[in-house]
Amino acid sequence: xxxxxxxxxxxxxxxxxxxxxxxxxxxxxxxxxxxxxxxxxxxxxxxxxxxxxxxxxxxxxxxxxxxxxxxxxxxxxxxxxxxxxxxxxxxxxxxxxxxxxxxxxxxxxxxxxxxxxxxxxxxxxxxxxxxxxxxxxxxxxxxxxxxxxxxxxxxxxxxxxxxxxxxxxxxxxxxxxxxxxxxxxxxxxxxxxxxxxxxxxx
Amino acid sequence: xxxxxxxxxxxxxxxxxxxxxxxxxxxxxxxxxxxxxxxxxxxxxxxxxxxxxxxxxxxxxxxxxxxxxxxxxxxxxxxxxxxxxxxxxxxxxxxxxxxxxxxxxxxxxxxxxxxxxxxxxxxxxxxxxxxxxxxxxxxxxxxxxxxxxxxxxxxxxxxxxxxxxxxxxxxxxxxxxxxxxxxxxxxxxxxxxxxxxxxxxx
Amino acid sequence: xxxxxxxxxxxxxxxxxxxxxxxxxxxxxxxxxxxxxxxxxxxxxxxxxxxxxxxxxxxxxxxxxxxxxxxxxxxxxxxxxxxxxxxxxxxxxxxxxxxxxxxxxxxxxxxxxxxxxxxxxxxxxxxxxxxxxxxxxxxxxxxxxxxxxxxxxxxxxxxxxxxxxxxxxxxxxxxxxxxxxxxxxxxxxxxxxxxxxxxxxx
Numbered sequence: 088x089x090x091x092x093x094x095x096x097x098x099x100x101x102x103x104x105x106x107x108x109x110x111x112x113x114x115x116x117x118x119x120x121x122x123x124x125x126x127x128x129x130x131x132x133x134x135x136x137x138x139x140x141x142x143x144x145x146x147x148x149x150x151x152x153x154x155x156x157x158x159x160x161x162x163x164x165x166x167x168x169x170x171x172x173x174x175x176x177x178x179x180x181x182x183x184x185x186x187x188x189x190x191x192x193x194x195x196x197x198x199x200x201x202x203x204x205x206x207x208x209x210x211x212x213x214x215x216x217x218x219x220x221x222x223x224x225x226x227x228x229x230x231x232x233x234x235x236x237x238x239x240x241x242x243x244x245x246x247x248x249x250x251x252x253x254x255x256x257x258x259x260x261x262x263x264x265x266x267x268x269x270x271x272x273x274x275x276x277x278x279x280x281x282x283x284x285x286x287x288x289x
Numbered sequence: 290x291x292x293x294x295x296x297x298x299x300x301x302x303x304x305x306x307x308x309x310x311x312x313x314x315x316x317x318x319x320x321x322x323x324x325x326x327x328x329x330x331x332x333x334x335x336x337x338x339x340x341x342x343x344x345x346x347x348x349x350x351x352x353x354x355x356x357x358x359x360x361x362x363x364x365x366x367x368x369x370x371x372x373x374x375x376x377x378x379x380x381x382x383x384x385x386x387x388x389x390x391x392x393x394x395x396x397x398x399x400x401x402x403x404x405x406x407x408x409x410x411x412x413x414x415x416x417x418x419x420x421x422x423x424x425x426x427x428x429x430x431x432x433x434x435x436x437x438x439x440x441x442x443x444x445x446x447x448x449x450x451x452x453x454x455x456x457x458x459x460x461x462x463x464x465x466x467x468x469x470x471x472x473x474x475x476x477x478x479x480x481x482x483x484x485x486x487x488x489x490x491x
Numbered sequence: 492x493x494x495x496x497x498x499x500x501x502x503x504x505x506x507x508x509x510x511x512x513x514x515x516x517x518x519x520x521x522x523x524x525x526x527x528x529x530x531x532x533x534x535x536x537x538x539x540x541x542x543x544x545x546x547x548x549x550x551x552x553x554x555x556x557x558x559x560x561x562x563x564x565x566x567x568x569x570x571x572x573x574x575x576x577x578x579x580x581x582x583x584x585x586x587x588x589x590x591x592x593x594x595x596x597x598x599x600x601x602x603x604x605x606x607x608x609x610x611x612x613x614x615x616x617x618x619x620x621x622x623x624x625x626x627x628x629x630x631x632x633x634x635x636x637x638x639x640x641x642x643x644x645x646x647x648x649x650x651x652x653x654x655x656x657x658x659x660x661x662x663x664x665x666x667x668x669x670x671x672x673x674x675x676x677x678x679x680x681x682x683x684x685x686x687x688x689x690x691x692x693x
Contacts, residue, residue, distance in 0.1 A: 318686045
């Protein structure tokens with residue numbers, strides 16, 4: 088139940104981030120909905136395709152479609168006021184990538200992948216919805232250009248696999264993984280920490 | 290046989306729409322062929338991937354490859370005159386999305402998806418070839434920006450599932466679904482009906 | 492063992508080509524790695540998805556991930572000197588598409604596809620990593636616009652299926668296929684041969 092609520096909050100946060108980008112691009116209502124949808128479920132869909140877990144999750148569980156549909160209706164209706172909830176959005180989004188990372192890792196474990204591939208799968212689950220959103224909107228994906236984002240997912244995944252070796256219940260490692268992702272992202276954004284640049288400043 | 294002819298006409302119409310966009314972008318012959326190909330089969334391919342129906346259809350049935358190849362040769366040879374058949378093209382394309390919508394819905398039913406997911410799958414089948422075409426050509430997908438297109442597919446799908454409940458043969462509902470898609474699209478284009486805009490006119 | 496070495500060389504060449512494009516676009520370290528990764532494994536991944544061979548290859552065999560990771564570290568560290576090995580890169584890349592074409596064809600044969608579809612699958616394996624790279628970097632894919640590239644793969648595939656009919660071991664036809672791809676590409680680049688243009692020179 089707890090996971091379910093976070094999952095839904097993450098779905099909503101991703102959907103709203105999609106709506107914001109789509110409105111920025113002046114897409115019509117259908118376009119806004121599709122962008123919100125792929126932002127929310129794109130990462131999980133790519134994960135399911137890569138491991139052969141088909142039909143993909145959102146085709147089997149309508150809760151995602153309904154949640155995103157409701158979010159889009161709400162977000163478009165109150166689009167003038169979305170900026171006031173930007174901080175809450177950032178928090179949902181951050182919680183969302185934490186949870187999505189761990190969900191992706193669990194799926195990887197379930198099909199017998201190695202730890203490192205599970206971490207990759209978790210990162211894909213968390214990050215590639217945003218990548219597909221940016222491609223559809225004709226932008227170079229934002230996560231390739233700035234901030235600690237995918238890196239937080241990778242560290243969370245590594246932390247999870249290290250903590251799993253301790254003699255505790257796996258659920259603790261799972262929660263710790265989520266917390267590591269969220270913590271790194273919050274700290275990175277708060278203190279403006281980015282990956283070391285490989286370009287000369289001009 | 291009747292369905293097969295419409296399927297081929299739809300394939301041809303989509304392929305020509307791909308050729309037109311690709312020529313506009315000054316792609317070379319190989320590029321033109323690939324764009325025509327993905328425009329024609331991209332929607333069905335994404336559908337097959339999402340439901341796990343692999344190898345995807347066009348790998349198993351060469352008729353699509355041959356049809357598209359022939360269409361590209363023809364369209365490139367007569368590229369100067371393509372504008373004269375623009376109206377026929379529009380009609381083929383409209384018939385094509387009607388049929389593709391219903392084909393996608395049937396596939397969804399075959400793997401046991403809920404009605405609403407079947408409608409989504411039908412819409413993907415009809416519309417995402419054009420989306421992939423636009424992404425490959427570095428454009429924001431046109432169906433996110435204007436006209437009734439995907440919306441017609443959704444209404445056709447809803448109509449089909451409502452009519453299926455009546456005590457007639459399913460084939461009538463199938464035909465009715467195609468006709469609804471075509472009808473809505475024709476009416477929308479004829480009377481310039483678009484989705485309500487969510488932007489202020491400037 | 493011989494194939495394995497060529498496979499790794501091809502992976503390295505594709506990864507470096509990804510690094511070059513990503514640096515050109517000023518992506519951050521994570522972005523550079525992802526672009527290198529998709530350039531290397533994107534074609535094979537799309538092939539595996541289309542035929543339903545999941546989990547896709549790189550999830551099952553970590554050698555690709557490690558090779559690409561090492562290549563990116565190396566390429567970024569020596570990025571100022573990458574231009575001096577451009578010729579070797581071109582050679583690796585050309586050997587890479589030769590091998591990837593034949594690997595894709597073998598996979599197609601393994602799932603019982605027709606010869607023409609196997610050739611298509613081989614061409615996808617060889618060429619679509621670069622296509623996905625260009626899409627992620629917001630460019631119209633370069634192979635749609637110039638040079639003999641995919642065309643060499645297609646000819647290599649046709650050559651392979653013709654030679655297989657001769658009463659020799661298939662391994663010879665396999666090698667011949669690779670050599671045809673490499674030969675056509677080298678000759679085309681050396682003598683600046685391109686596909687016939689369908690546009691008026693302006």
